[in-house]
Every structure is written in C-alpha cells, then in structure tokens.
Amino acid sequence: MECVFGLVGNGFAIVVADTSAVHSILVHKSNEDKIMLLDSHKLIAASGEPGDRVQFTEYIQKNVALYQFRNGIPLTTPAAANFTRGELATALRKNPYFVNVLLAGYDKETGPSLYYIDYIATMHKVDKGAFGYGSYFSLAMMDRHYHSGMTVEEAIDLVDKCIMEIRSRLVVAPPNFVIKIVDKEGARQHAWRESVKDAPVPAA
Structure with a gap:
C-alpha cells in the first residue's frame, strides 16, 4: 500500500512518501x-520492493556523489x-530492480523540476506525479486543485488534502x-504527518 507523490510549484518541488x-x-x-x-539540491523518492528500493537509491546516491567528486x-x-x-534500463535485461522513482531537483538555470521514472525505465518530466495505490486518489486531487505557480503554502495544503x-x-x-x-x-525535510508512532522498544 505504498504511496509516493510530488509536484512542482513556483520555485520549488515537493515530494511526499x-x-x-x-x-x-x-x-x-x-x-x-x-x-x-542525492545531493544538496536533489531528492529521490522510491517505491517498490524494499530491498531493491534501498539498494538502488543508495547506488544512485553514491554515483551522483562520485561524479561530483571526479x-x-x-x-x-x-x-x-x-x-x-x-x-534501470541496463538492469532491466539482467537483474531488474522493481523500483519506481520520483526525482526532484533545483537548478540555478532552469529552476525546479520533477521526473517520473518507473521500473521499466520509462522517464517523463512532469509537473505532478505519483506511484502506488495512493496514486489513484492523490492524482485525482492534484488534477482538480493543482495549478502552475503554486506557493509553498498552497502546495502543502494540497499535499494535506491528498x-x-x-x-x-x-x-x-x-x-x-x-x-x-x-x-x-x-533540499530538506519540511514536515511529518503522523497518526501512528512506533511503540518504544521495551527494556530487556
């Protein structure tokens, strides 16, 4: 029942998981x-098999850092x-990752952007996107309420509606x-929306 979605506003991009x-x-x-x-101005949100998700996102993070270092x-x-x-395309014919990715970033020349990349290596630049069962509802809400040039406050309000x-x-x-x-x-954490907290581990 994973839910990952994101959108691009006026000078920023938001990703939620x-x-x-x-x-x-x-x-x-x-x-x-x-x-x-991924680095100071990029975020990658992933859904899919937990092992693939962790391994693939860490692999991408380290290679992005290696490129900057070199x-x-x-x-x-x-x-x-x-x-x-x-x-993802290279792995598809060898040992595929079952991972869907939303990659958000900010560049000085072009501003914010959001990329939708699914497990069969399809990529699109989008204004809003979602993966998982929650995408049925979050996409519907974004189709109705999203508009280009949203402020941070408007975007957070839309995220809460989703x-x-x-x-x-x-x-x-x-x-x-x-x-x-x-x-x-x-790139930074903005907030958590919690309805359940993990119970503390009892002392031995």
Missing part, C-alpha cells in the same frame, strides 16, 4: 524514510534523471507520511 515498512500482512515499522537526498561540479537534475533511467484522501479511501492506508522540499536554498 508514506513511511510504512510492510511485508505481506505485517507492518515492521511506521517511520521508514523513503525519500533520499569532475568538481554536480550533475544537473535532468542529467541525474537520465543516469537513473539508464541504470494525504487525507488516501487515509479515508484506502482499506489499508499508511498512517504516516514524510514531506520534503527542494528549492534554491537546498
């Missing part, structure tokens, strides 16, 4: 951060998205979500 780590009918934890910082300049957001798509819709419509809805934003100031 649920924080549930589940297997079959079991919930292992409810504070799993599925949005990784060349002295960071990859642009389109370049990072094309590199990610290329790695989260409320997911929680009210899905039979098994993820309780917690993490919201991260990237703009000219950099």
